[in-house]
Amino acid sequence: MKLNTRITEMLGIDLPIIGAPMFLVSYPDLVVAVSEAGGIGCFPSLNYRSPEQLKDALQEIRSKTKKPIGVNLILHKAHNPNWSKQLEVVLDAKVELLITSLGSPRTVVSEAKSVGSKVFCDVTTLRHANIVAKAGADALIAVAQGAGGHAGNISPFSLYPYLKKETGLPIIAAGAISSGAQMVASLALGAEAVYVGTRLIATPEAKASEGYKQMLIESGPEEIVYTEKISGIPANWLKKSVEKAGDLSHSGESQNLDQEYKRWRDIWSAGHGVAQIEELIPAKEVVLGMAKEYLDILNRLPR
Numbered sequence: 001m002k003l004n005t006r007i008t009e010m011l012g013i014d015l016p017i018i019g020a021p022m023f024l025v026s027y028p029d030l031v032v033a034v035s036e037a038g039g040i041g042c043f044p045s046l047n048y049r050s051p052e053q054l055k056d057a058l059q060e061i062r063s064k065t066k067k068p069i070g071v072n073l074i075l076h077k078a079h080n081p082n083w084s085k086q087l088e089v090v091l092d093a094k095v096e097l098l099i100t101s102l103g104s105p106r107t108v109v110s111e112a113k114s115v116g117s118k119v120f121c122d123v124t125t126l127r128h129a130n131i132v133a134k135a136g137a138d139a140l141i142a143v144a145q146g147a148g149g150h151a152g153n154i155s156p157f158s159l160y161p162y163l164k165k166e167t168g169l170p171i172i173a174a175g176a177i178s179s180g181a182q183m184v185a186s187l188a189l190g191a192e193a194v195y196v197g198t199r200l201i202a203t204p205e206a207k208a209s210e211g212y213k214q215m216l217i218e219s220g221p222e223e224i225v226y227t228e229k230i231s232g233i234p235a236n237w238l239k240k241s242v243e244k245a246g247d248l249s250h251s252g253e254s255q256n257l258d259q260e261y262k263r264w265r266d267i268w269s270a271g272h273g274v275a276q277i278e279e280l281i282p283a284k285e286v287v288l289g290m291a292k293e294y295l296d297i298l299n300r301l302p303r
Helices: 006-011 028-036 051-064 083-092 106-113 126-135 156-167 180-188 210-218 239-245 257-266 272-276 283-300
Strands: 017-019 040-044 069-074 097-101 118-123 139-143 171-174 193-196 224-227 235-238
Touching: 006 139, 017 028, 017 283, 028 040, 028 051, 028 283, 040 097, 051 083, 069 083, 083 106, 097 106, 106 118, 118 126, 126 139, 126 156, 139 156, 139 193, 156 171, 156 180, 180 193, 180 283, 193 283, 210 235, 210 239, 224 239, 235 239, 239 257
Parallel strands: 017 040, 017 193, 040 069, 069 097, 097 118, 118 139, 139 171, 171 193
Antiparallel strands: 224 235
């Protein structure tokens, strides 16, 4: 199965489906499964405490798949003081896709070009989009209302066509995408790929607890809470896990990495895409199922 867009051509992949890099969830098994299914699997560098551990993870992934992969780098020193060292490791491994968050990607773009890697940047507003476009980003990950984890507050119906028109860059739709139907809608709005996170947590390959996965299956979009109190940045979380964690009055304050890891293990992120999660299925089935549903719906739409 092959669906062509500027993003698939840019990355050398078959399907315009990007497995979102999720903190403490996306590890080699999930990355490999998504890439082998025809999309591109990604993980955050912050899942590893040291550059050596990051290097080992990349070697493990490369031993299991020859398909393109991606790594997310948070460029804010308060959240990720070692990002420049992580960048060196990622570039040495010639990772095909670098995804940046929370900071200017100028250095990453410059270094990535030297090894032929592409750079996509998380954005939530036109101001963010213009900054990264000027820095040389290859594409924009438009993080809309309803995305899991750190999310924007603009409706995808407005955000995707708006950013595409204003910047001319390829758009990756991020926010509440768990099905082929949502993929059809996203591409109709001007996106050229989709960013799938929450749906991939409910897979055997995701390194999330069984309680987390079960809560995704049981929850609806009404049970997602949008708050900055947990990480200091507005994000979407499973309400039941927030209530279970108790007092959050100090959660948004600057903390060390050990505290950061503990907070994200205890409080579970998810987006509005929980509405489409009914069971635990392999990541390959998620990716191929979305692509098949996408094609089926296109064939059924009125002409």
